Amino acid sequence: MNKQLLIFDFDGTLIDSVPDLADATNIMLAQLGKDIYPLATIRNWVGNGSRMLVERALVGKIEVLAGEVTQAEADHAEQLFLEAYSNIETSKTVAYPDVDTGLQKLHGAGFTLALVTNKPIRFVPKILQSFGWQGLFSEVLGGDSLSTKKPDPTPLLYVCDKLGVMQDKAVMIGDSRNDILAGQRAGIDTIGLSYGYNYGQDIRELNPTEAFDDFVTLVSFLLHT
Structure with a gap:
C-alpha cells in the first residue's frame, strides 16, 4: 500500500476491553437498581463510545429509540459508569x-x-x-x-x-x-x-x-x- x-x-x-467495560456497566446498572447483563450481551453494545454503551445498557438493547432515555438519565448513568470504570484496574x-x-x-x-x-x-x-x-x-x-x-x-x-x-x-x-x-x-x-x-x-x-x-x-x- x-x-x-x-x-x-x-x-x-x-x-x-469488554470484560472490564462489562463490569463497569453492571456496577452502574446495579447502582441504578436495574437488571445486569451477561458479558456476551454487553459485548454487542461496545464500540460507539461510553455514552452509547450506557444508553444501550439502560434500555437493554442495541438500538436506542428517541425518547427512551432522557438526557438527564443518560448524564447521571454515564457519570456512574465512568466512575466505576475509573476504579477498575483494567486487569481483564x-x-x-x-x-x-x-x-x-x-x-x-x-x-x-x-x-x-x-x-x-x-x-x-x-x-x-x-x-x-x-x-x-x-x-x-x-x-x-x-x-x-x-x-x-x-x-x-x-x-x-x-x-x-x-x-x-x-x-x-x-x-x-x-x-x-x-x-x-x-x-x-x-x-x-x-x-x-x-x-x-x-x-x-x-x-x-x-x-x-x-x-x-x-x-x-x-x-x-
Whole structure:
C-alpha cells in the first residue's frame, strides 16, 4: 500500500476491553437498581463510545429509540459508569494475539503509528502503559479529544495534519463500521479486522480497502507491500 502513517483503533482492534467495560456497566446498572447483563450481551453494545454503551445498557438493547432515555438519565448513568470504570484496574483487558509483537515490528520498520479511539481519553494512557505501548504512538486521540469522533472523519484528518502526512499516505485500521466510515469519509484507505466489535456485521460488507482475520496477517501485508 506504500503507506507512511498507520492509524489504529483501540478497543476491538488492539485490545479486548469488554470484560472490564462489562463490569463497569453492571456496577452502574446495579447502582441504578436495574437488571445486569451477561458479558456476551454487553459485548454487542461496545464500540460507539461510553455514552452509547450506557444508553444501550439502560434500555437493554442495541438500538436506542428517541425518547427512551432522557438526557438527564443518560448524564447521571454515564457519570456512574465512568466512575466505576475509573476504579477498575483494567486487569481483564488483554491485547489480541500477535498485537504486541506486530506493533513493535511496524514501529521498528519505520511506520508512524497513531491511535484514534472513541474511548474517553482519560482512560487511554493507563492502558497503553500497562502494555508498554506508550512510546509507539506519535499521536493519540480519544473520543472526547476533539468536538467530534468516529465515524466523523475529523479525528483522522486532524492526525494527518498534525503529523504532516498526506491522506494518500495514511491508512485507518479498525474493527467496526465507525472506523471504516471515518476513513472513507476522510479519503483515507481502510483496513478492516474481522475479530472485533462490529455488532455481528461482517467488516467486509463495509468495503474496506483490505480486510484480514488476524493481526499477524495484517502486519505481514503491511511489511511486504
